Amino acid sequence: MTPAERIAYLTDRINYFNDRYYQDSVSEISDQAFDELLKELTSLENEHPALKLADSPTQRVGGTITKNFPTVYHRYPMQSLDNTYSEAELRSFDERVKKGLGEESHEYVCELKFDGISLSFTYEDGLLQRGVTRGDGTRGDDITANVKTIRSLPLRISGDAIPGFLEVRGEGFMPLSSFERLNAELEATGDSLYANPRNAASGAFKLQDSAETARRGLDCYVYSFLSDEDIFQSHEESLIGLQKWGFNVSPGWRKCHTIDEAIAFIHEWEEKRYKLPLATDGIVLKINDYAQQRELGSTSKSPRWAIAFKYKAENKPALLRFVSYQVGRTGAVTPVANLSALSERGVPYEKARGVHLSGTQVKRATLHNANELERLGLHLGDTVFVEKSGEIIPKITGVDHTQRTLFDTEQIHFPTHCPECGTTLIRPEGEVAFYCPNERGCPPQLRGKIEHFIQRRAMNIDSLGEGKIELLFDKGLVHTVADLYDLNYDSLLGLEKEILNEETGKTKKISFREKTVENILKGIESSKEVPFKNLLFGLGIRYVGATVGEKLAAYFRNMDALMTASLEELVNVPEIGGRIAQSVRDYFSDPENQRLIERLRMAGLNFATDEVPIEIESDTLQGKTFVISGVFQHFDRDELKARIEANGGRVLSGVSGKLNYLVAGENMGPSKLEKAKRLGVTILSEEEFVAMLTS
Ligand SMILES: NC(=O)c1ccc[n+]([C@@H]2O[C@H](COP(=O)([O-])OP(=O)(O)OC[C@H]3O[C@@H](n4cnc5c(N)ncnc54)[C@H](O)[C@@H]3O)[C@@H](O)[C@H]2O)c1
Numbered sequence: 001m002t003p004a005e006r007i008a009y010l011t012d013r014i015n016y017f018n019d020r021y022y023q024d025s026v027s028e029i030s031d032q033a034f035d036e037l038l039k040e041l042t043s044l045e046n047e048h049p050a051l052k053l054a055d056s057p058t059q060r061v062g063g064t065i066t067k068n069f070p071t072v073y074h075r076y077p078m079q080s081l082d083n084t085y086s087e088a089e090l091r092s093f094d095e096r097v098k099k100g101l102g103e104e105s106h107e108y109v110c111e112l113k114f115d116g117i118s119l120s121f122t123y124e125d126g127l128l129q130r131g132v133t134r135g136d137g138t139r140g141d142d143i144t145a146n147v148k149t150i151r152s153l154p155l156r157i158s159g160d161a162i163p164g165f166l167e168v169r170g171e172g173f174m175p176l177s178s179f180e181r182l183n184a185e186l187e188a189t190g191d192s193l194y195a196n197p198r199n200a201a202s203g204a205f206k207l208q209d210s211a212e213t214a215r216r217g218l219d220c221y222v223y224s225f226l227s228d229e230d231i232f233q234s235h236e237e238s239l240i241g242l243q244k245w246g247f248n249v250s251p252g253w254r255k256c257h258t259i260d261e262a263i264a265f266i267h268e269w270e271e272k273r274y275k276l277p278l279a280t281d282g283i284v285l286k287i288n289d290y291a292q293q294r295e296l297g298s299t300s301k302s303p304r305w306a307i308a309f310k311y312k313a314e315n316k317p318a319l320l321r322f323v324s325y326q327v328g329r330t331g332a333v334t335p336v337a338n339l340s341a342l343s344e345r346g347v348p349y350e351k352a353r354g355v356h357l358s359g360t361q362v363k364r365a366t367l368h369n370a371n372e373l374e375r376l377g378l379h380l381g382d383t384v385f386v387e388k389s390g391e392i393i394p395k396i397t398g399v400d401h402t403q404r405t406l407f408d409t410e411q412i413h414f415p416t417h418c419p420e421c422g423t424t425l426i427r428p429e430g431e432v433a434f435y436c437p438n439e440r441g442c443p444p445q446l447r448g449k450i451e452h453f454i455q456r457r458a459m460n461i462d463s464l465g466e467g468k469i470e471l472l473f474d475k476g477l478v479h480t481v482a483d484l485y486d487l488n489y490d491s492l493l494g495l496e497k498e499i500l501n502e503e504t505g506k507t508k509k510i511s512f513r514e515k516t517v518e519n520i521l522k523g524i525e526s527s528k529e530v531p532f533k534n535l536l537f538g539l540g541i542r543y544v545g546a547t548v549g550e551k552l553a554a555y556f557r558n559m560d561a562l563m564t565a566s567l568e569e570l571v572n573v574p575e576i577g578g579r580i581a582q583s584v585r586d587y588f589s590d591p592e593n594q595r596l597i598e599r600l601r602m603a604g605l606n607f608a609t610d611e612v613p614i615e616i617e618s619d620t621l622q623g624k625t626f627v628i629s630g631v632f633q634h635f636d637r638d639e640l641k642a643r644i645e646a647n648g649g650r651v652l653s654g655v656s657g658k659l660n661y662l663v664a665g666e667n668m669g670p671s672k673l674e675k676a677k678r679l680g681v682t683i684l685s686e687e688e689f690v691a692m693l694t695s
């Protein structure tokens with residue numbers, strides 16, 4: 001892969017994970033793995049600044065605003081934090097601070113890094129006016145009704161020194177006890193569980209029904225104060241002041257005079273943090289003195305006066321009890337290690353305690369694929385090492401061979417047949433995974449197709465979760481996605497099923513009552529309205545992800561045109577290669593798929609694109625490059641970008657000597673403006689830009 005390809009790939013992946021994380025409250029990979037990708041992209045971009053893409057995630061806060069709440073502009077931008085996993089990098093940070101401050105000495109305030117979502121609260125004349133999410137850092141979602149459900153958040157504050165307008169920021173989170181209760185409820189109703197308390201908090205803060213938000217038991221720690229008036233001179237003073245005004249300030253913070261003291265604080269909390277009633281993922285170091293904070297300033301994404309140290313994943317030995325095999329939507333077979341604590345050797349698996357990792361008991365960990373299984377050469381009863389990074393699926397990282405001789409058993413080999421349907425497994429050339437080819441008969445593959453179909457990016461039927469689909473499938477009601485549209489009230493009401501938790505051996509009953517049934521049917525009904533591109537993605541055609549679905553929908557505009565398109569036509573679509581084209585062709589040539597599509601058509605799904613295609617408006621800006629910065633009156637940034645591109649221009653992310661124009665909105669960073677002036681780049685106001693378009 002060339003650097004350009006790698007940069008394009010990483011930009012795409014990271015933007016995708018950001019979208020899942022901030023929009024869907026879902027983490028598909030661990031935070032540590034995510035941070036590694038971002039770090040790799042940052043250093044590649046530094047090496048090759050010209051290759052940096054306009055939508056690079058290194059330049060901005062990762063979040064987004066939604067259409068579900070009113071959008072509010074932040075008075076002061078809400079930034080992210082630079083982060084590191086290493087002490088050496090903390091020391092370099094300290095060196096940079098020293099350089100930045102010259103001779104002056106500095107102090108840090110160290111705080112726990114709470115794992116929730118960033119919130120802003122504004123108070124006018126002592127009254128809580130608004131609660132807003134961080135969003136894209138410039139604008140956020142107004143979720144006032146939901147933040148008012150936080151009991152520890154004062155609705156009114158009083159005292160002498162309270163300024164007319166003030167903003168307080170903090171972390172909204174879901175306490176572990178609320179999180180466990182919520183997941184137990186979701187399990188009982190057959191809905192998908194949240195992977196961690198941060199995702200659960202993010203989901204709960206963005207619910208439309210604040211009575212439901214209230215029920216989810218959210219809380220908040222505040223850690224920052226902003227005002228146009230000079231009330232406090234340091235961060236420490238602000239924390240003490242906020243506490244006096246009645247805000248919930250976490251008591252765990254400490255003022256440190258040296259980086260060594262800060263590192264000692266980090267060590268102190270490494271284990272102790274698991275005793276806290278909420279999830280934390282590190283320690284934040286902040287320069288205490290406000291004047292020094294101002295002196296150090298910030299980048300477009302984060303302040304230079306603060307850094308987050310994140311704890312690395314814990315790695316511990318565990319006992320391998322047996323290996324099971326999971327079959328996914330695509331038929332790929334994944335080996336899973338079933339574990340217990342080493343001391344539980346004699347205890348049956350269901351009763352045995354798991355290994356204690358990052359505050360939870362772990363009994364299952366992924367082994368990824370057959371190669372990994374062979375590489376580790378596992379035997380039953382082996383002592384293996386387990387790691388849980390960023391609270392996502394734990395994984396096996398190695399074997400302790402010194403323990404092997406004590407309990408000699410045979411090596412575990414990957415199965416030759418599908419554990420679910422008995423079909424002989426195949427391994428396509430060049431792939432590490434084995435697949436069950438029985439696409440139309442293998443139960444987890446069939447269920448997986450339906451799970452794929454209902455997700456937000458596809459048909460968005462959020463009233464159906466994994467457990468509910470399993471129930472519908474087992475009762476023989478739903479075999480393919482088309483069957484969903486034949487469901488009715490009477491066929492659903494009263495359905496019941498016991499679901500087995502394999503780790504504990506316990507069963508739970510899920511049953512469909514009136515409200516559940518109504519919600520399921522409502523969700524299915526409104527899925528008929530989702531855009532055509534979502535449907536294309538939802539069908540689960542190999543290699544047709546959300547982006548490809550969008551491109552196909554924009555090009556062919558309706559199902560019939562796409563179904564009858566030849567291979568040549570498909571390859572003509574911008575950015576669609578031979579492999580995708582072939583896969584689309586194969587899919588629509590299959591009579592069974594054709595019947596499925598006909599049933600979906602009869603059900604009344606949206607088979608055509610109604611969006612106006614992006615058309616080339618002119619070539620006025622041909623060959624010209626632009627950087628967009630700040631906030632605009634008449635466009636949001638995406639619109640502005642679209643207009644530039646529709647008129648032949650190109651949008652870049654960074655200011656350099658080769659840049660033609662900087663389109664400067666309000667509140668743009670002064671350093672960018674200065675740099676542009678220094679390099680002789682033409683600076684356009686919004687009006688000048690519009691004039692240029694229409695000239
Ligand atoms: N797993 C995934 O798929 C995925 C995707 C996107 C982002 N992420 C994670 O999210 C991170 C990016 O999110 P981010 O921009 O919010 O950065 P961040 O979470 O690393 O740090 C910034 C945030 O920390 C929070 N915070 C908690 N305690 C704080 C304290 N005491 N003082 C100040 N702030 C405090 C604030 O909300 C602040 O906005 C990534 O580094 C990654 O770890 C994961």
Ligand SMILES: [Zn+2]
Nearest residue numbers: 418421436442
């Ligand atoms: Zn199978």
